[in-house]
Amino acid sequence: MIFSEDTILFLYEITDVIIAGLSTGSVYALMAVGMTLVYGVTKAFNFAYGDFFNMGGYFAWILIFGLGLQFGGYLTILVIVMPLMFVVGYGLEKLMVAPLRKREDWENKVMMLTLGLALFLSSLYTVVFGVRMKSLPPILEGTLEVGQLVFAYQDIMIFFMSLGGILLFGWMLNNTRTGMAVKAVAQNPTGAKIVGIPKERIFAFTFAISTVMVGFGGILLSQKWFINPNSGGTIMIKAWVVTAFGGMGSIRGGLYAAFIIGMLEAFVGWLFGMSYGMIALFILLLATLVLRPQGLMGKGE
Amino acid sequence: MLKVTDLNAYYGEAQVLEDVFISVDQGQVVVMFGPNGHGKSTLLKSICGLVEKVQGRIEYKGQNINGLATEKIVNMGITYIAENRELFPHMTVMENLKLGAFSKNARPYEKNNLGRVFSLFPLLKNRQKQVASTLSGGEARMLAVARGLMSNADFLCIDEPSLGLQPSLRHEIFSTIKQINKQGKTVLLVEQNIPQIAELADRIYVMEEGQISFEGNKDEALNNESLKEIFLGM
Numbered sequence: 001m002i003f004s005e006d007t008i009l010f011l012y013e014i015t016d017v018i019i020a021g022l023s024t025g026s027v028y029a030l031m032a033v034g035m036t037l038v039y040g041v042t043k044a045f046n047f048a049y050g051d052f053f054n055m056g057g058y059f060a061w062i063l064i065f066g067l068g069l070q071f072g073g074y075l076t077i078l079v080i081v082m083p084l085m086f087v088v089g090y091g092l093e094k095l096m097v098a099p100l101r102k103r104e105d106w107e108n109k110v111m112m113l114t115l116g117l118a119l120f121l122s123s124l125y126t127v128v129f130g131v132r133m134k135s136l137p138p139i140l141e142g143t144l145e146v147g148q149l150v151f152a153y154q155d156i157m158i159f160f161m162s163l164g165g166i167l168l169f170g171w172m173l174n175n176t177r178t179g180m181a182v183k184a185v186a187q188n189p190t191g192a193k194i195v196g197i198p199k200e201r202i203f204a205f206t207f208a209i210s211t212v213m214v215g216f217g218g219i220l221l222s223q224k225w226f227i228n229p230n231s232g233g234t235i236m237i238k239a240w241v242v243t244a245f246g247g248m249g250s251i252r253g254g255l256y257a258a259f260i261i262g263m264l265e266a267f268v269g270w271l272f273g274m275s276y277g278m279i280a281l282f283i284l285l286l287a288t289l290v291l292r293p294q295g296l297m298g299k300g301e
Numbered sequence: 302m303l304k305v306t307d308l309n310a311y312y313g314e315a316q317v318l319e320d321v322f323i324s325v326d327q328g329q330v331v332v333m334f335g336p337n338g339h340g341k342s343t344l345l346k347s348i349c350g351l352v353e354k355v356q357g358r359i360e361y362k363g364q365n366i367n368g369l370a371t372e373k374i375v376n377m378g379i380t381y382i383a384e385n386r387e388l389f390p391h392m393t394v395m396e397n398l399k400l401g402a403f404s405k406n407a408r409p410y411e412k413n414n415l416g417r418v419f420s421l422f423p424l425l426k427n428r429q430k431q432v433a434s435t436l437s438g439g440e441a442r443m444l445a446v447a448r449g450l451m452s453n454a455d456f457l458c459i460d461e462p463s464l465g466l467q468p469s470l471r472h473e474i475f476s477t478i479k480q481i482n483k484q485g486k487t488v489l490l491v492e493q494n495i496p497q498i499a500e501l502a503d504r505i506y507v508m509e510e511g512q513i514s515f516e517g518n519k520d521e522a523l524n525n526e527s528l529k530e531i532f533l534g535m
Binding site: 177180181183184187188190191192193194195196197198 | 349351370371372374375376380381383387388389390391392396399400401403404407448452
């Protein structure tokens with residue numbers, strides 16, 4: 001035998017940690033892309049972002065446990081919840097954010113407003129669902145065994161579904177007329193107006209898509225974690241750290257950052273315990289701000 | 302085709318245009334002269350719905366378009382070709398052109414217009430895949446004009462196309478505008494640096510301090526003592 005028993009055990013553990021890092025990292029990537037998108041297009045920051053994550057989880061929970069949905073599993077859930085998230089995002093943008101945009105200093109007003117929305121949503125969740133945390137059943141139960149390595153199907157599904165979500169989003173951005181319009185508004189708002197792109201509609205669409213992405217992330221990760229009515233802030237901070245670390249407005253930077261941070265969290269959790277994850281994130285954020293304030297791939301000003 | 306009456310435009314509190322009137326008939330080339338910073342660009346932008354506060358009447362094909370959203374104006378067949386180009390820097394030439402045909406009015410003619418634009422600017426055809434931010438000044442200018450043509454507009458507001466170009470390229474702009482006009486497009490042009498552009502003009506306006514200070518055809522303009530400075534004093 002080349003390796004001692006201890007070494008092999010260590011390798012198994014490392015593999016577990018890497019798998020966990022990859023699956024959470026992939027969901028972070030989904031969330032970071034959504035956040036970067038809204039920031040890149042509308043230049044406004046959405047403080048209620050993390051609460052839309054929970055909204056996705058709660059919608060799925062209602063379908064499974066509230067309405068006792070039996071048919072089609074998560075596919076049906078996604079088919080119902082994703083359009084619902086889109087409508088919620090689009091409606092909120094039109095009703096609450098769009099009217100502010102006509103005013104002076106609207107970026108700050110949008111921040112205040114979404115902060116209020118975040119408080120409202122977490123209170124709403126507490127009233128409707130109670131303070132006790134909810135959890136969702138895994139997409140796919142069981143494990144995949146390769147030799148002596150054991151992978152949970154759940155982790156594999158989470159990884160591939162978030163990856164699928166990101167790829168679909170990327171495809172939409174590059175291959176549909178609306179996607180191109182979104183990119184156009186992000187690159188040059190005046191130019192977009194000149195060619196006749198309805199900016200207001202693109203803003204609302206962008207907001208709605210980001211709501212869908214973070215809601216999708218919520219459904220995926222709520223199977224591993226719990227849905228907690230008050231966790232919106234923590235989730236938003238994580239998405240924010242990923243976005244800042246990757247570089248504001250850079251989608252590719254956000255993707256790299258998400259996997260690096262997913263891994264960091266998994267390794268810190270393994271070495272020191274889960275509660276150190278957040279501390280590690282803040283150290284990373286501070287280090288980023290000091291050493292490379294524009295982020296991994298940000299262009300800087 | 303276009304009739305502007307009693308137009309006042311403001312940037313915040315500052316009034317930029319004062320009681321401006323112009324009129325452009327179908328198929329014409331109308332040239333607007335005047336010193337820099339006196340409101341020529343603002344007039345073009347006002348017509349295209351790009352200025353926030355505009356009072357007065359802008360009549361296009363009999364309909365008042367003042368106050369309409371830019372996308373509606375574009376859809377009616379008016380396009381603005383900006384002096385600072387306003388391209389999409391990280392997109393290719395082709396993507397910029399395709400976005401030029403974003404409005405509903407332009408979509409059915411996208412292929413046709415693409416062919417026309419490429420025959421007008423063969424250079425762009427060879428650079429389809431090049432990213433816009435890497436184009437030279439002259440190429441970017443061509444792309445801006447080409448993108449405007451992709452909108453299938455009948456009425457082109459072209460803002461200082463020669464800005465920032467070397468003199469040898471100015472003649473090219475002159476002949477491009479001539480050709481565009483020959484294809485049936487109506488052109489409202491702001492141009493300072495090409496004296497011979499006046500030869501193309503069916504009507505000439507001069508704007509000073511936000512007001513129209515001269516209106517007439519090119520013979521009247523060339524014979525006007527006080528305008529000599531503008532045409533000869535380049």
